[in-house]
Amino acid sequence: MVDKNNFPASLDEFVEGEIILINKDLEWTSFDVVNKIRHLISRALGRKKVKVGHAGTLDPLATGLLIIATGKSTKKLQDFLKKDKTYIAEIKFGESTPSYDGETEVNETCEFAHITKEKLQNIINEKFTGSIEQLPPMYSAVKINGKKAYEYARKGKEKEIKPRNVTIFRMEILAFNLPRVKILIECSSGTYIRSLAHDLGKEMGSCAYLTGLERVRINGYSVDNALTISEFENKLKELEQSKTI
Numbered sequence: 001m002v003d004k005n006n007f008p009a010s011l012d013e014f015v016e017g018e019i020i021l022i023n024k025d026l027e028w029t030s031f032d033v034v035n036k037i038r039h040l041i042s043r044a045l046g047r048k049k050v051k052v053g054h055a056g057t058l059d060p061l062a063t064g065l066l067i068i069a070t071g072k073s074t075k076k077l078q079d080f081l082k083k084d085k086t087y088i089a090e091i092k093f094g095e096s097t098p099s100y101d102g103e104t105e106v107n108e109t110c111e112f113a114h115i116t117k118e119k120l121q122n123i124i125n126e127k128f129t130g131s132i133e134q135l136p137p138m139y140s141a142v143k144i145n146g147k148k149a150y151e152y153a154r155k156g157k158e159k160e161i162k163p164r165n166v167t168i169f170r171m172e173i174l175a176f177n178l179p180r181v182k183i184l185i186e187c188s189s190g191t192y193i194r195s196l197a198h199d200l201g202k203e204m205g206s207c208a209y210l211t212g213l214e215r216v217r218i219n220g221y222s223v224d225n226a227l228t229i230s231e232f233e234n235k236l237k238e239l240e241q242s243k244t245i
Contacts, residue, residue, distance in 0.1 A: 033054065066215075082189045090180060099138075120176070193213055
């Protein structure tokens with residue numbers, strides 16, 4: 001495992017296979033991270049190709065824990081996809097967007113002054129805890145007739161998306177400062193936090209969208225131990241330098 005406390009003693013270990021905990025920056029895609037790490041390792045090794053992949057995509061507007069694998073460890077990525085995850089979500093009530101997040105412009109405004117912390121927590125406990133049925137956003141990578149849903153959405157085409165069952169283990173309000181609320185969410189794999197934000201708005205007699213998201217945990221792995229891309233690059237340079245002295 002490669003993280004803040006552990007780093008390989010040899011570059012060859014990345015070729016053989018490593019699991020890397022990365023703290024993804026805002027606006028980076030998951031593939032941006034994969035490509036950057038592949039480039040850094042390949043450059044350090046002086047070879048063109050090093051196998052690199054990721055487990056569990058994070059949207060560009062989300063930050064936090066992304067699990068990366070290299071070499072033979074890429075075969076282990078499937079093991080992480082179904083693991084439970086923990087997020088900290090910031091939700092804004094009183095407005096909504098077609099994508100349920102900041103990717104698209106606000107297209108609806110609603111009253112929100114009637115919402116209280118107590119009422120919100122009660123709705124969370126009653127309707128958003130345990131096994132729930134959830135409709136993924138149209139602006140998502142869910143496949144419809146072989147195409148990703150967002151490909152239709154960006155062309156203004158409406159397509160039917162089938163609901164899915166997910167499990168919410170815990171939702172705890174961390175901060176309540178209307179119109180913005182911060183919530184800790186522990187959930188099963190496949191949960192769309194954007195949909196939770198949208199649905200919470202509707203259930204509260206208002207509307208809402210996701211304004212911020214950080215993935216803080218995947219199963220037993222924490223973002224607290226994850227390396228930023230800059231930290232990973234610096235540690236890689238230190239390893240290179242130590243081998244040339």
